[in-house]
Amino acid sequence: MTPAPDAAIGARVDSASTSGLMPTADRPPYSAGMDTRGAIGRRLGGLNPLVVDLALAIGLAAVTLIELATSNECCPSTSDLRWSAVFMLTQTLPLALRRRYPFQVFAVVGVSAIVYDVLSIPRDPSTAIFAQLLAVYSVSAYARRPLAIAAAVIGLSPVIITVRMPI
Numbered sequence: 001m002t003p004a005p006d007a008a009i010g011a012r013v014d015s016a017s018t019s020g021l022m023p024t025a026d027r028p029p030y031s032a033g034m035d036t037r038g039a040i041g042r043r044l045g046g047l048n049p050l051v052v053d054l055a056l057a058i059g060l061a062a063v064t065l066i067e068l069a070t071s072n073e074c075c076p077s078t079s080d081l082r083w084s085a086v087f088m089l090t091q092t093l094p095l096a097l098r099r100r101y102p103f104q105v106f107a108v109v110g111v112s113a114i115v116y117d118v119l120s121i122p123r124d125p126s127t128a129i130f131a132q133l134l135a136v137y138s139v140s141a142y143a144r145r146p147l148a149i150a151a152a153v154i155g156l157s158p159v160i161i162t163v164r165m166p167i
Contacts, residue, residue, distance in 0.1 A: 049099050050097075050099075053098055056096075057098075064091075064131070065085060065088060067126070067127050068123055071125070081123065084124075087113075088125065090112040091128060091132065095109070095138070102143040106151050109135040110132070110135065113131075
């Protein structure tokens with residue numbers, strides 16, 4: 001079969017034997033009709049990000065406080081428990097604003113974690129690391145590049161100092 005004289009060289013011509021099998025330029029690809037997001041992704045896609053982040057922050061705070069309250073550590077004082085709860089809330093609740101103010105949330109969560117660690121208040125919940133990791137992720141994903149680089153330098157400085165000068 002020879003192309004029609006008015007057909008451009010290199011243009012795709014549908015032959016009679018493969019009619020409908022070969023994609024043409026005017027049809028979208030087969031995968032365009034597929035929804036690649038799961039059911040949860042479709043439902044959460046329409047929500048306000050502030051609502052999702054607020055639910056995430058409250059849920060993480062609840063999990064951390066539950067772990068703090070049910071810890072089996074021997075003889076903690078009530079004031080230690082209160083201070084631990086205050087520091088855990090200052091590490092988790094700012095995450096509600098993590099997309100709008102990523103560097104500031106990173107700073108608040110980081111300073112709170114450092115002060116809590118320096119004060120050596122007993123009952124250190126293991127779920128507290130999730131707030132810190134989420135703050136690091138948020139500053140990397142949502143902050144402007146100079147602030148993200150500054151956060152990386154701030155975050156890696158203690159690691160480098162500890163490796164260079166072991167305590």
